[in-house]
Amino acid sequence: MNRLIITSNRLPVSIEKSEKSLTLTPSAGGLATGLKSYHKENDSVWIGWPGVTPTTKKEAGEITALLEQEQCLPVFLSEEQIVNYYDGFSNATLWPLFHYFGEFTEFNETYWESYYQVNLQFAEAIIANAKENDTVWVHDYQLLLVPNILREKRPDLRIGFFLHIPFPSYELIRILPWREEIIEGMLGADLLGFHTYDYARHFISSVKRLLGHDVEFNQIKLENRQVYIDVFPMGIDYNKFEKLALEVQSKPIQERSKEHQDIDRFLMGKPDRKIILSIDRLDYTKGIPERLKAFRHFLNKYPGYREQVSLIMLTVPSRTDVEQYQNLKNEVDILVGNINGEFGTLNWNPVIYFYRSMPFENLIELYSSADVALLTPLRDGMNLVAKEYIASKVNHKGALILSEMAGASRELGEAISVNPNNIPQTAEAIYKALTQSDKEREKAVLAMQKRIKRYDVHKWASEFMTALKSTIEKQLDHHAR
Numbered sequence: 221m222n223r224l225i226i227t228s229n230r231l232p233v234s235i236e237k238s239e240k241s242l243t244l245t246p247s248a249g250g251l252a253t254g255l256k257s258y259h260k261e262n263d264s265v266w267i268g269w270p271g272v273t274p275t276t277k278k279e280a281g282e283i284t285a286l287l288e289q290e291q292c293l294p295v296f297l298s299e300e301q302i303v304n305y306y307d308g309f310s311n312a313t314l315w316p317l318f319h320y321f322g323e324f325t326e327f328n329e330t331y332w333e334s335y336y337q338v339n340l341q342f343a344e345a346i347i348a349n350a351k352e353n354d355t356v357w358v359h360d361y362q363l364l365l366v367p368n369i370l371r372e373k374r375p376d377l378r379i380g381f382f383l384h385i386p387f388p389s390y391e392l393i394r395i396l397p398w399r400e401e402i403i404e405g406m407l408g409a410d411l412l413g414f415h416t417y418d419y420a421r422h423f424i425s426s427v428k429r430l431l432g433h434d435v436e437f438n439q440i441k442l443e444n445r446q447v448y449i450d451v452f453p454m455g456i457d458y459n460k461f462e463k464l465a466l467e468v469q470s471k472p473i474q475e476r477s478k479e480h481q482d483i484d485r486f487l488m489g490k491p492d493r494k495i496i497l498s499i500d501r502l503d504y505t506k507g508i509p510e511r512l513k514a515f516r517h518f519l520n521k522y523p524g525y526r527e528q529v530s531l532i533m534l535t536v537p538s539r540t541d542v543e544q545y546q547n548l549k550n551e552v553d554i555l556v557g558n559i560n561g562e563f564g565t566l567n568w569n570p571v572i573y574f575y576r577s578m579p580f581e582n583l584i585e586l587y588s589s590a591d592v593a594l595l596t597p598l599r600d601g602m603n604l605v606a607k608e609y610i611a612s613k614v615n616h617k618g619a620l621i622l623s624e625m626a627g628a629s630r631e632l633g634e635a636i637s638v639n640p641n642n643i644p645q646t647a648e649a650i651y652k653a654l655t656q657s658d659k660e661r662e663k664a665v666l667a668m669q670k671r672i673k674r675y676d677v678h679k680w681a682s683e684f685m686t687a688l689k690s691t692i693e694k695q696l697d698h699h700a701r
């Protein structure tokens with residue numbers, strides 16, 4: 221039978237190592253959180269990096285056994301590969317470039333060589349596990365070369381690829397010294413999927429201009445086959461969020477978690493008090509300093525809201541060995557300190573700041589309690605947090621402020637849209653979100669819920685798979701003629 225092999229740099233679960241034991245924890249980020257429910261419900265195998273480097277053969281065996289329970293297979297990276305492939309080419313070259321941070325982008329031959337070697341290593345792990353005609357679904361920017369390596373070594377495989385981050389304009393991609401290799405690597409797939417029409421359009425224009433291939437509508441014509449391009453905006457496991465939010469809402473106060481009780485206490489008996497929420501990995505693409513500045517602007521312009529509203533800002537540590545992330549952490553720490561120092565009182569913290577990850581149940585509690593979600597990335601492939609927040613608003617009482625630079629803004633047209641670089645505009649959006657009538661909020665939430673419920677993560681994955689299947693049929697048909 222035709223099996224599905226999923227592959228991404230990071231597995232949906234990571235291994236944490238303490239002195240005595242190994243434990244499995246859920247991985248952060250849209251790819252892992254979005255795709256894991258699909259993986260759980262399908263008979264797929266997921267190949268990727270578990271986030272640790274084993275020090276002995278015995279430990280490698282223990283990690284492999286733990287991952288097997290989750291239908292995952294590890295690709296182990298050496299310390300040197302983590303520096304050059306992961307921190308280096310993936311996160312100091314491709315990540316900034318694809319998010320339009322040209323000034324952060326590093327060009328380094330050693331990074332590139334390591335990137336190629338690790339992509340080869342992933343392809344070999346897939347090949348070792350793939351039976352004839354199996355389907356392989358490759359994910360994201362860390363593995364752009366895998367499709368073509370697989371195509372050359374195992375032409376029987378059916379290869380799909382999905383990019384979870386933006387594909388930038390040709391004007392950005394053209395500056396990369398390895399631009400042709402990257403695009404050729406991706407073209408090894410039968411079907412390439414993107415979150416938005418713009419990303420697909422940028423990719424097609426780069427293919428034409430850099431490699432000169434003919435393009436007919438969404439087909440790229442190579443010498444002996446076609447590659448299909450299509451748009452699949454990733455969804456969330458809607459029913460899971462809705463169900464848990466209903467449970468949270470109906471829980472008696474004394475059974476709630478400590479954090480939830482603290483929020484309740486903050487709101488108790490003060491009907492005008494409000495909570496604004498933001499959740500992201502601590503990443504410079506997420507616009508965290510800009511968001512804090514907008515909140516400060518808001519407190520200055522609307523002093524009546526002081527002591528009435530707090531920004532709960534959850535930032536999840538990410539890529540902590542990359543310099544830009546360390547600098548950002550310092551900048552955010554200072555800004556939060558400044559705002560709390562300037563406006564805070566004995567009874568009120570304007571910004572309640574967490575730098576850690578939180579268990580899933582706490583996230584749902586935060587989503588349910590928040591009056592406003594303030595999600596202001598400078599660039600974001602999709603932003604599934606926006607969809608999770610909307611799905612959790614089972615009482616329909618929530619406003620969403622969303623950056624127009626997030627892929628999700630294409631589907632969430634009823635959100636209050638901002639250009640995150642425009643600080644006064646974002647401050648006004650906060651005011652608008654806080655003063656909207658219940659009726660306005662409800663109307664917007666209901667419209668967004670309807671849309672994201674219909675196109676959830678299961679629909680997203682099954683549409684991709686159906687499109688891949690029909691692509692293969694067209695290829696076979698073409699060769700038969």
Ligand code: G6P
Pocket residue numbers: 230248249250251252360361384385538539
């Ligand atoms: C984004 C990327 C994912 C990545 C995640 C977390 O969502 O698209 O590929 O896994 O960030 O980043 P990390 O570097 O910790 O895997």
